Amino acid sequence: MGMGKKLFKLIVLLALVAIAGRWLLQWEIRNSVDASIASMRDTVSIRYDRLNVGFDGKVTVKRVQLSLPNSDMFSAHIQQIEVDMQSLPELVQRRFGGSAPEALSVKVTGINANLENFAESVESTVDCLDPLKQPSPWMLGFQEDSDLNFSYVYNTPTRDLTLDIDVIARGAYELKTQVRFGGVAPNLKAASTLDLVRINFDDIRLMQAWTSYCSARHEKSPEQLVAGYMANLEALLNKQSLGLSDASQTALSSYMQEPGRIVLRWILNIDLQELPSSEEISEMLFNRVEVEVAGTPVSPIFKEVEYKPAAPRPQIQPKAVAKAPALVEVDFEQLQDYLDKEVQLVTGDKITTGVVRKVSGAEVELEVIKDGVNHFSITFYRSRIDQILVNP
Structure with a gap:
């Protein structure tokens, strides 16, 4: 009976040591990850919900969010990143020994990027007949x-x-x-x-x-x-x-x-x-x-x-056209007067032309038409708008 108790205590002690070691390793890896994220904060903003180290040597990071600082042009969500080093002892040895493992597997699952604003800016350059200007998969639905x-x-x-x-x-x-x-x-x-x-x-x-x-x-x-x-x-x-x-x-x-x-x-x-x-x-x-x-x-x-370079095409002089009336600038509060009318919104070095469909609080919704057939809506925040231009 006494030998049984000693064996039980030994098993419990080993389990506690393993759990404590895994927790310390998890804490150490999390600190390293957080330090790396902090060093990149001027380039990309990264957040995650949870980091876990398993007894099987897998490091799992769940629900990762990426975005660009001070920009809404790009954001992405990753459901899970799993780094597999085959076993916990291997992970400990390689992590603290500073050497690379002989086998490594990284699985990034559920990558979803929000490219709506970026899509609007590059879709106009797409030419399906040009091998260098092909549409991206997200443009294809x-x-x-x-x-x-x-x-x-x-x-x-x-x-x-x-x-x-x-x-x-x-x-x-x-x-x-x-x-x-x-x-x-x-x-x-x-x-x-x-x-x-x-x-x-x-x-x-x-x-x-x-x-x-x-x-x-x-x-x-x-x-x-x-x-x-x-x-x-x-x-x-x-x-x-x-x-x-x-x-x-x-x-x-x-x-x-x-x-x-x-x-x-x-x-x-x-x-x-x-x-x-x-x-x-x-x-x-x-x-x-x-x-x-x-x-x-x-x-x-x-x-x-x-x-054999193709002969240059003759330059055709464009026909003179009557000048369109100059646009005038209005305040955000005046957009209510331009419902269902076309306006231009200037955000940085980008100009978006569309029809005002909704103005509420600090947001305005524009309906934009591409290629004369594709309709889609874009919401702009007041704080992002530099100028609002309308026909007089």
Whole structure:
């Protein structure tokens, strides 16, 4: 009986030590996180509800809020960030020993960004036919939360480090990227070679939404959109003395009409200690890339072409138009007199034109029309408005 009591006391003591150690570790990590957040307060404001360290070696941060100081252009909410170091002893050893773990996994779940004001400022620059001015997923109607998974594994015998980064835009696409380094030091602070880059892109509904959005925006059929995009992509490549091979053109055109999975694989073996020239790296990227579209290999991908700049377009003198009457400035209290009338609101270096739909207290709601067909409402706070301009 006495031995049983001693064993029970020992178990209780060990449990208390483990709980106290976990609590102290949690307190120490929280202080480090809070110090890092404080150092970034001039760039980004970060708040979180709770930080917890589990006995399984996972550090979990719940309900993270991000915003820009003194600006309403951007804000984001993250449901949870989970950092997994495999076990609590491993976490303790690496945290206080100052060395990187040989395996690490970070899962960021439920990312939701509020980009309404930002969207208004950049949507006018979107051109679906220009490869460099494509609409973002949130412009295509994908407002679901997104997930980000980051992990790496260090193989001690071979000294290889494999890094995986997955982006999941729910209902839109899944993007999986894998990078492998060779000759990696045990402290993970240096690598000798960049061996492989692999990208898997699975289209769930992104291309379908792109076609629907762009058809309405440009008043073109899907076939016209594909033809215009392909022509502009070819012109962009031609500036680099490159062009798409017949196989590439067929595969890309087919994908844009019936999307599936795209797989890109580069076998590089770049020596990071003696980096090759930019020309050599460019040659590696183009000559060592392997592409599959919907399970079908595409080869060759590029061809060399002679770049011939297009002749400059003749300048057309605009017709003289009658000057519009100058706008006049009014006070916020006078906005009640302009209900259902068009006004301009100046906020910083930005001017927003819209119809006043509602004025209450310190807020005004404008109805803004984009491209003559898209209607949406924006609420402005009085404190953010620098000028209010109206027609006399």
